[in-house]
Amino acid sequence: MSLYTYLLIAAIMFTVGAYGIITQRSGIKILMCIELMLNSANLNLVAFSSFNNNSTGQVFALFSIAIAAAEAAIGFAILVALFRVRDTINLDNINILRW
Amino acid sequence: MFGDYAALIVLLPVLAFVLTLFLGKKLYSGGALLPIAAIAGSFIISFGTFLEIYPDKTIQQSLSWFAGMNIGILIDPLAVVMLMMVSFVSLLIHIYAVGYMAHDPAKPRYFAETSLFTAAMLGVILSDNILQFFIAWELVGLCSYLLIGFWYHKPSAAAAAKKAFLVTRVGDVLFLAGIVLLYFNMSEVVSSRAFSLEPGSFILQFKSMFAAIPHIPPGQLTLITLLFFGGAVGKSGQFPLHGWLPDAMEGPTTVSALIHAATMVTAGVYLVARTFPMFVAAPNSLLVVAYIGGFTALFAATMGLVMNDIKRVLAYSTVSQLGYMMLGLGAAGMAIGAGAVGISMFHLISHAFFKALMFLCAGSVIHAVGTNDIREMGGLFGKMKITAITMIIAALALAGIGIPLVNFGIPFSIGTSGFFSKDAIIEGAFAYGEQTGDLIPYVFAILAALLTSIYIFRLWFMTFTGTPRSERHAHESPNVMTRPLIILAVFALFFGYTQSGFYGYVDKNFELMGVEMAVHEGEAVPPSIIIVFMPVIVGVLGFLISYYIYYQRKLDVSKFITSENPVYKLLINRYYEPKLASDIIGVKLTHNVVAQSGEFVDRKIIDGLIIDNIIGRTAFKLGEVMRRLQTGVVQNYAAVIILGIGLLVILLMLGGV
Numbered sequence: 001m002s003l004y005t006y007l008l009i010a011a012i013m014f015t016v017g018a019y020g021i022i023t024q025r026s027g028i029k030i031l032m033c034i035e036l037m038l039n040s041a042n043l044n045l046v047a048f049s050s051f052n053n054n055s056t057g058q059v060f061a062l063f064s065i066a067i068a069a070a071e072a073a074i075g076f077a078i079l080v081a082l083f084r085v086r087d088t089i090n091l092d093n094i095n096i097l098r099w
Numbered sequence: 100m101f102g103d104y105a106a107l108i109v110l111l112p113v114l115a116f117v118l119t120l121f122l123g124k125k126l127y128s129g130g131a132l133l134p135i136a137a138i139a140g141s142f143i144i145s146f147g148t149f150l151e152i153y154p155d156k157t158i159q160q161s162l163s164w165f166a167g168m169n170i171g172i173l174i175d176p177l178a179v180v181m182l183m184m185v186s187f188v189s190l191l192i193h194i195y196a197v198g199y200m201a202h203d204p205a206k207p208r209y210f211a212e213t214s215l216f217t218a219a220m221l222g223v224i225l226s227d228n229i230l231q232f233f234i235a236w237e238l239v240g241l242c243s244y245l246l247i248g249f250w251y252h253k254p255s256a257a258a259a260a261k262k263a264f265l266v267t268r269v270g271d272v273l274f275l276a277g278i279v280l281l282y283f284n285m286s287e288v289v290s291s292r293a294f295s296l297e298p299g300s301f302i303l304q305f306k307s308m309f310a311a312i313p314h315i316p317p318g319q320l321t322l323i324t325l326l327f328f329g330g331a332v333g334k335s336g337q338f339p340l341h342g343w344l345p346d347a348m349e350g351p352t353t354v355s356a357l358i359h360a361a362t363m364v365t366a367g368v369y370l371v372a373r374t375f376p377m378f379v380a381a382p383n384s385l386l387v388v389a390y391i392g393g394f395t396a397l398f399a400a401t402m403g404l405v406m407n408d409i410k411r412v413l414a415y416s417t418v419s420q421l422g423y424m425m426l427g428l429g430a431a432g433m434a435i436g437a438g439a440v441g442i443s444m445f446h447l448i449s450h451a452f453f454k455a456l457m458f459l460c461a462g463s464v465i466h467a468v469g470t471n472d473i474r475e476m477g478g479l480f481g482k483m484k485i486t487a488i489t490m491i492i493a494a495l496a497l498a499g500i501g502i503p504l505v506n507f508g509i510p511f512s513i514g515t516s517g518f519f520s521k522d523a524i525i526e527g528a529f530a531y532g533e534q535t536g537d538l539i540p541y542v543f544a545i546l547a548a549l550l551t552s553i554y555i556f557r558l559w560f561m562t563f564t565g566t567p568r569s570e571r572h573a574h575e576s577p578n579v580m581t582r583p584l585i586i587l588a589v590f591a592l593f594f595g596y597t598q599s600g601f602y603g604y605v606d607k608n609f610e611l612m613g614v615e616m617a618v619h620e621g622e623a624v625p626p627s628i629i630i631v632f633m634p635v636i637v638g639v640l641g642f643l644i645s646y647y648i649y650y651q652r653k654l655d656v657s658k659f660i661t662s663e664n665p666v667y668k669l670l671i672n673r674y675y676e677p678k679l680a681s682d683i684i685g686v687k688l689t690h691n692v693v694a695q696s697g698e699f700v701d702r703k704i705i706d707g708l709i710i711d712n713i714i715g716r717t718a719f720k721l722g723e724v725m726r727r728l729q730t731g732v733v734q735n736y737a738a739v740i741i742l743g744i745g746l747l748v749i750l751l752m753l754g755g756v
Contacts, residue, residue, distance in 0.1 A: 030734075
């Protein structure tokens with residue numbers, strides 16, 4: 001498989017994630033989409049690393065995964081807390097920051 | 100050796116001001132010692148400098164500042180005599196204040212401010228250019244405001260401070276306009292190459308100004324000098340800007356003594372004396388100086404006759420005496436030219452001694468009886484001998500009592516300092532009258548001399564003789580207060596004997612600067628005996644009138660002192676000047692017309708029309724529309740971000756980077 005294939009897959013993953021963020025209303029789905037985008041970036045890093053024989057990218061991807069884990073934990077915690085207060089995680093109803 | 104440290108004359112009191120202001124509470128006696136030490140230092144340096152430069156040297160030090168201006172000091176005969184007088188009198192007043200202000204909780208502030216006041220005045224005297232002069236001059240005005248309003252919790256004191264500041268400000272604006280006009284003319288003269296500055300000298304230095312006099316058009320010169328004189332009118336309390344000076348009595352008595360004798364009102368006279376070559380070159384201005392001075396001398400003396408506040412009588416007396424000094428500069432200036440400076444400065448200094456003495460005596464009396472009203476005093480002679488005797492010495496000096504023995508072939512005359520100094524001015528006014536036939540200034544001076552003598556002895560008799568008119572246990576003041584009285588009394592008595600030496604020294608002032616002044620024609624005719632005796636005759640006459648009315652009480656003046664008598668009403672209301680100043684100019688003109696129309700423009704037009712209707716509504720409407728952009732839905736923001744990044748990527752690809 002060429003580098004091009006990896007990059008194409010990553011691009012598709014990223015676009016799917018972005019599309020999901022814009023269109024979905026459920027908080028959990030949005031969080032999953034964000035993870036998808038992050039992982040597409042990770043895929044790019046690993047692919048470049050492997051094809052350039054430079055391990056820096058892979059190390060970087062490891063860091064990125066760890067941070068993504070932490071972020072997911074905080075994100076879900078917020079959603080749980082939100083659900084307890086508002087009985088919903090539909091983001092359309094969570095808009096008190098508006099004018 | 101002292102001359103090298105001349106800058107310290109100003110800097111020492113400034114240093115004392117800073118230290119006393121911040122550390123005064125922790126220092127002995129509320130920080131009184133530092134200013135006293137600093138001003139004593141100023142006096143010692145001044146005196147040492149005098150000994151060094153006497154009889155015919157001057158000291159000039161100058162640093163370039165900005166745009167052709169400089170800062171510098173100039174010590175010539177005129178400056179050095181003023182320096183010695185101001186630092187000496189101020190020193191005595193500071194020592195006296197240790198006793199007088201002993202019970203005041205705000206002593207550090209008091210001593211800090213008086214120290215700065217003295218420094219500012221010394222700065223005025225030392226300046227070698229008119230700009231620096233003006234800066235120090237303004238500093239004097241600021242300090243007078245702070246000190247007149249020293250007891251700021253008293254509404255009358257706060258109002259008096261405000262009045263002093265505003266009224267002198269009128270003069271200051273004129274003075275500044277004069278400086279601007281002078282600068283304009285000077286640069287005109289320099290750029291037209293009619294006159295070139297000496298190397299190392301600066302455009303607004305006094306010596307450059309004097310050297311350029313022949314090249315400035317006479318009309319401009321007259322205008323400049325009149326504007327300068329306007330500044331002097333404000334600062335020296337000349338008619339019509341005299342009203343603040345009697346009101347300034349709201350401050351502590353020691354402050355009044357400082358203002359009246361040493362540190363403030365003399366600045367105006369000094370300004371005219373300092374720029375005297377310009378005045379001599381503009382005779383019309385000299386005429387104005389003479390008339391304003393003469394009129395003020397008489398005008399203020401009439402009000403001094405009826406005042407019942409001991410300090411207010413003295414205040415009018417100061418206004419009147421300053422009128423004499425201006426008269427001396429103006430009338431004698433026209434008659435004998437440069438010599439007028441010596442005559443006027445001599446009166447200024449002798450006046451400083453006896454007027455400081457009078458105020459300190461008044462302070463001693465007020466300290467003892469706790470009131471300012473002479474109707475409630477009386478019979479204090481037995482209880483306060485030192486104060487009473489020093490006060491009568493001051494009164495004799497003010498009235499100019501003495502015997503002009505010189506005219507009988509005896510080499511000296513006997514008299515108080517005021518006798519020598521005031522008579523010279525009156526004779527100067529007469530010499531002017533004889534030369535031009537215009538005797539009005541002389542008549543002003545003689546009538547004022549008569550009234551001066553009446554009011555000052557009225558004050559003395561009502562305060563110290565007769566039976567006590569109130570139940571107060573007066574006592575002599577402590578030594579720290581009476582010693583300065585005695586020293587000042589010695590000067591008030593004997594300073595007059597330095598007259599010929601003083602004239603000889605100060606008259607050389609402008610020669611030393613290389614200024615040629617127009618010499619006036621006319622022989623020095625020795626005035627006839629009657630003219631020589633006239634001031635003394637009216638002085639004694641005034642004494643006798645007061646003695647008759649207020650000591651022997653043979654003449655009942657209570658019929659005169661009623662509110663029905665229009666003359667008395669006019670005088671006790673001070674010619675309605677306070678009413679005019681506060682009601683007409685203050686309330687009707689400034690408040691009702693200027694301030695209210697300003698308020699209308701501000702509230703209705705700027706706030707109402709422009710801000711509310713145009714700017715306000717536009718911003719409001721725009722906000723209504725624009726805030727719809729903030730949906731609060733995170734996805735919308737995310738979509739915009741992604742769209743934006745997409746656009747950027749496309750642009751980059753098209754740009755082919």
